[in-house]
Amino acid sequence: MAESELLATQPRDTAGTHEARRMRKQGLIPAVVYGHKEQTIAVSVQREDLFRVIRHGARVVDLQADGKTEKALIREVQWDHLGHDILHVDFARVAADERIKIAVRIELRGTAPGVTAGGVLDQPLHNLDIECLAIAVPDSIRVSIAELQIDQAIHVKDLKLPEGVTTAVDPEAIVVHVAPPKVEAEAPVAAPVAETAEPEVIGRKEKTEEEGEE
DSSP states (O other), X not given: OOOOEEEEOEEOOOOSHHHHHHHHHTTEEXXXXXETTEXXXXXXXXXHHHHHHHHTTOSEEEEEETTEEEEEEEEEEXXXXXXXXXXXXXXXXXXXXXXXXXXXXXXXXXXXXXXXXXXXXXXXXXEXXXXXXXXXXXXXXXXXXXXXXXXXXXXXXXXXXXXXOXXXXXXXXXXXXEEOOOOOOOOOOOXXXXXXXXOOOOOOOOOOHHHHOO
């Protein structure tokens, strides 16, 4: 679990695409804060501060907004089409003793012996939907694949979740497995073509000089 990060905000009175573009040029990211049956407020955060928080893996922050500091979950981050810049962020108010549902990335650790032996690593599940305390959201769910052989799999039921973390995902769902190496089918060998004798050309026999005389 990442330590709680402090994130300051500034009130935002205007909206719209043009205004949002202008703010981003000034190093500010438009945001909203909502939840707990309180008023939704429009704010902005410093781009560098937000990127710092995200780099540290924080999911819940101590948000300074509307003259007070409260815990808020980074509920949604909207990126540009290249995935380089943040366009907008949503913060949801949470309480320290509140259990929340959230998707957390699955982080593979180690090297699977089955891959070293030529197998193919396949990870059908990259994120896990969990429920936990708002102040105890793990950075990731770490999964060791150091003993995974060819034709072996790790299922959701095999995961070691942090204390207090639960999931409602199907226990039999495959998180990661090592498939056998792909064997390329050999191209069929064309049967040899039997040689055929050229047909004899039968034509009208020209008359010799002797045959032409009567």
